[in-house]
Amino acid sequence: MKTIGLAKGLLYYYYHVLWKSFFDALEVPYIESTTSTKKIIELGKEKCIDEACLSMKIFLGHVEYLKDKCDMILIPRIYSIEKKEQVCTNFNALYDLIRNLYPTLTLLNYNVDVKHHHKEKEAFIKMGKQLGFSTSKSYHAYKLAKQKEQRYFKQLEKSGEKKLKTKKTKILLLGHPYNLQDEMIGKRIYNYLKEKNIEIIYSYEMPKDKVNEEVQKISPKVHWTMNKQLLASFVYFKDSVDGTILITSFPCGPDSLTNEMILRKRGKSKVLLLTFEDLNSDIAIITRLESFLDMLKGGIHL
Amino acid sequence: MKGYLGLDIGSISTKGVIIDEKKNILASSYLWTEGNPVQAVKKVLVELEEKIKDRKIKILGVGTTGSARKLIGTMLGACSIKNEITAHAIGTLSKYPTVKTILEIGGQDSKIILLEDGMVTDYAMNTLCAAGTGSFLSSQAKRLGIDVKDFGKIALSSKNPTSIAARCTVFAESDLVHKIQMGYEKKDIIAGLCYSVASNYLNNVAKGKKIKGPILFQGGVSKNIGVKKAFEDLLKTEVITDKNGHLMGALGSAILAKKNSKNEVFDFSLKDAIFETNGIECKGCENHCEVIVVKKDGKKIDAWGNRCEKGMIKI
Structure with a gap:
C-alpha cells in the first residue's frame, strides 16, 4: 500500500x-x-x-x-x-x-x-x-x-463553553487555525499567555451552526468563507472574554479586510493585532503582549 | 536619602534617571546607544554617579525598559523589567495626571497610548514596519547632509512644505531624491518630511483612535519642533512637549523600581565589572534558537532565548 x-x-x-x-x-x-x-x-x-x-x-x-x-x-x-x-x-x-x-x-x-x-x-x-x-x-x-469530524467539532464547542466559565482572565485568540496552532506563530503566543495563567479560547471553538447568524451582527455579506467564521467568532465571544488577540500572517489578503473591520467595529472590546513575518523577534512580540495584559488589568495602580 | 534608578535603553538613545521618594528627578542622563547598550549604560551610570556623588543617596532599586531591558535588567539585577508602554504611561502620569493621549515616536517604534482617569484604555504600536520613526528621520538627515538636531529649526523656517510620501521608507527615499532633483528648496523638503512623519503616524498607528486633549508628544522625535508643529497643524489643537519628554520611560521604570524595591542597595561599582554577551545558535533541534548568554567577569549570570530544555544553559 x-x-x-x-x-x-x-x-x-x-x-x-x-x-x-x-x-x-x-x-x-x-x-x-x-x-x-x-x-x-x-x-x-x-x-x-x-x-x-x-x-x-x-x-x-x-x-x-x-x-x-x-x-x-x-x-x-x-x-x-x-x-x-x-x-x-x-x-x-x-x-x-x-x-x-x-x-x-x-x-x-x-x-x-x-x-x-x-x-x-x-x-x-x-x-x-x-x-x-x-x-x-x-x-x-x-x-x-x-x-x-462532527464529534470533533462538538468537542471543540464544549471546550470553548467550559473555558468561558472559568474565573481567570480570558483571551480570545482569533485567526486561522493554521496560524493559531503553528509552532512558529500561535504557539509562541499560547506559551506566553499560559505562563501568565490566562485562559485561552480559540476562535474555532464556537458552535459552527451559529456562524451565519452571528456574522450578520457585524456585516451582512462576507465573501471569504474562512474570514466569515473569524468575524462570527469575534461577535460570538467578544462580550464574554476580557480581550482579543488577532493573529495574522503577513501579508494575508482576506485578513487585512476583516482585521480592519474588527478594529473599527470592536466597540469597547480590547483588541491587539499581531502580524507575523518570518523574522519576528520574540522581544517585539513580548513587548506587545505584556503591555496588552497590563492594559487588561486596568493599568498598574501606584 | 533613598533614591531609585530608572533606565530606558532604546535602539537609538539610552536614558537614565534617579528619583527620590517623591518621584522628583534628582539626576538624569541621555546619550546615544550607538549599537552598544552595555557600554551606553555604563556611561550613563558614570554620569549619574558623578551628578549625585555629593548627596549621600542610596539607590534602593533599579528598573529597566526599552528594547534592551532584559539584557540590562539582568546585568544590573533590576527589580523591575517592564515594557515601554506601561513605563511611559506611568512616567507621564506622575507628571501630568490628567493626560488623555500620549503620542510617542522613538528610534524604531512608534506608539500611541490612550488614558482615561489615569488608566491605560487603549494603545497601539507600529506592527512590522519602522517607517516614520526616528531612524527614518536620521537617515534622511544624513542624506540631506544636515545634523538631525537642526532638523526642527530648519523645518520651521519653511513656508511651503513639500509633500513627501512617507508610507514606506523606501518610497520616501525615492520621492525625496526626486524632489531634490526637481529643485525644491532644502528647507521645504525638510518641513515636508516632518509633515509626512506626523501624517504617517496619524494614519497608521493612531488610525481609528479618538485623540483627546491634553495630548503629550514624547520620544526622541518630540525634540524635533518641526514634527511637533506638524502634529499641531494636523490635529488642530495644542500638543504638549515636556523638556523631560525623552525621560518619561526612564522615569516610569524608576517609579516601578520604587514600587518593587527589595531594599537592596545598588552598587555603582557594577559599572566597572566586565560584562560579556554572546549569542549561541543552539543545535539541539531544527529550530536553531539563538541563545543569549550574559557573563559578568567571566562568570555566566543568565541566559535566555531557548524554546525548550535542550537549549538550556546551566548557570
Whole structure:
C-alpha cells in the first residue's frame, strides 16, 4: 500500500480529522510532517516567491520535508465551500502550484468547488478512486469520517463553553487555525499567555451552526468563507472574554479586510493585532503582549 | 536619602534617571546607544554617579525598559523589567495626571497610548514596519547632509512644505531624491518630511483612535519642533512637549523600581565589572534558537532565548 503524506500547514488544520479518519477507515497508511521549525520556514522560503504569506511559506516547507518520505502527498484544491462565497486564492492555487514546483511528485487529488458543483463528497470518492477503492467503499469511509469530524467539532464547542466559565482572565485568540496552532506563530503566543495563567479560547471553538447568524451582527455579506467564521467568532465571544488577540500572517489578503473591520467595529472590546513575518523577534512580540495584559488589568495602580 | 534608578535603553538613545521618594528627578542622563547598550549604560551610570556623588543617596532599586531591558535588567539585577508602554504611561502620569493621549515616536517604534482617569484604555504600536520613526528621520538627515538636531529649526523656517510620501521608507527615499532633483528648496523638503512623519503616524498607528486633549508628544522625535508643529497643524489643537519628554520611560521604570524595591542597595561599582554577551545558535533541534548568554567577569549570570530544555544553559 502506498503511504500518503499530510503536510501540516494551511488546510490541514481545517480538515485533518476528516482526512485522517477517511484514510483510517480505508486502512491506508499516512504520515504527517513534523511541527513547524525554523528549518521548515527556511525550506519553504527557498521554494516560495517573496510576496506569499508566511503560512504559505510554512506549508511549502512541510511539502519539502515530506517529499522523500512518502509515496504521494495530499494537496487539496479548494475554490469554494459555500455557494456564493470564496476561500483564499492560495487555496485555489495550491494544487497547481505544487504540481509545477514538483513535476515528479505524485499528488493525491482533492478538489472541492461547491460554486461549480464539485461537492466534498465527490472529492472523497475521487480521492478513493485514485487510491484504488470502489465508489461505495469510499462513500462509506467518507460517512464514517464525517461522523468523526462532527464529534470533533462538538468537542471543540464544549471546550470553548467550559473555558468561558472559568474565573481567570480570558483571551480570545482569533485567526486561522493554521496560524493559531503553528509552532512558529500561535504557539509562541499560547506559551506566553499560559505562563501568565490566562485562559485561552480559540476562535474555532464556537458552535459552527451559529456562524451565519452571528456574522450578520457585524456585516451582512462576507465573501471569504474562512474570514466569515473569524468575524462570527469575534461577535460570538467578544462580550464574554476580557480581550482579543488577532493573529495574522503577513501579508494575508482576506485578513487585512476583516482585521480592519474588527478594529473599527470592536466597540469597547480590547483588541491587539499581531502580524507575523518570518523574522519576528520574540522581544517585539513580548513587548506587545505584556503591555496588552497590563492594559487588561486596568493599568498598574501606584 | 533613598533614591531609585530608572533606565530606558532604546535602539537609538539610552536614558537614565534617579528619583527620590517623591518621584522628583534628582539626576538624569541621555546619550546615544550607538549599537552598544552595555557600554551606553555604563556611561550613563558614570554620569549619574558623578551628578549625585555629593548627596549621600542610596539607590534602593533599579528598573529597566526599552528594547534592551532584559539584557540590562539582568546585568544590573533590576527589580523591575517592564515594557515601554506601561513605563511611559506611568512616567507621564506622575507628571501630568490628567493626560488623555500620549503620542510617542522613538528610534524604531512608534506608539500611541490612550488614558482615561489615569488608566491605560487603549494603545497601539507600529506592527512590522519602522517607517516614520526616528531612524527614518536620521537617515534622511544624513542624506540631506544636515545634523538631525537642526532638523526642527530648519523645518520651521519653511513656508511651503513639500509633500513627501512617507508610507514606506523606501518610497520616501525615492520621492525625496526626486524632489531634490526637481529643485525644491532644502528647507521645504525638510518641513515636508516632518509633515509626512506626523501624517504617517496619524494614519497608521493612531488610525481609528479618538485623540483627546491634553495630548503629550514624547520620544526622541518630540525634540524635533518641526514634527511637533506638524502634529499641531494636523490635529488642530495644542500638543504638549515636556523638556523631560525623552525621560518619561526612564522615569516610569524608576517609579516601578520604587514600587518593587527589595531594599537592596545598588552598587555603582557594577559599572566597572566586565560584562560579556554572546549569542549561541543552539543545535539541539531544527529550530536553531539563538541563545543569549550574559557573563559578568567571566562568570555566566543568565541566559535566555531557548524554546525548550535542550537549549538550556546551566548557570
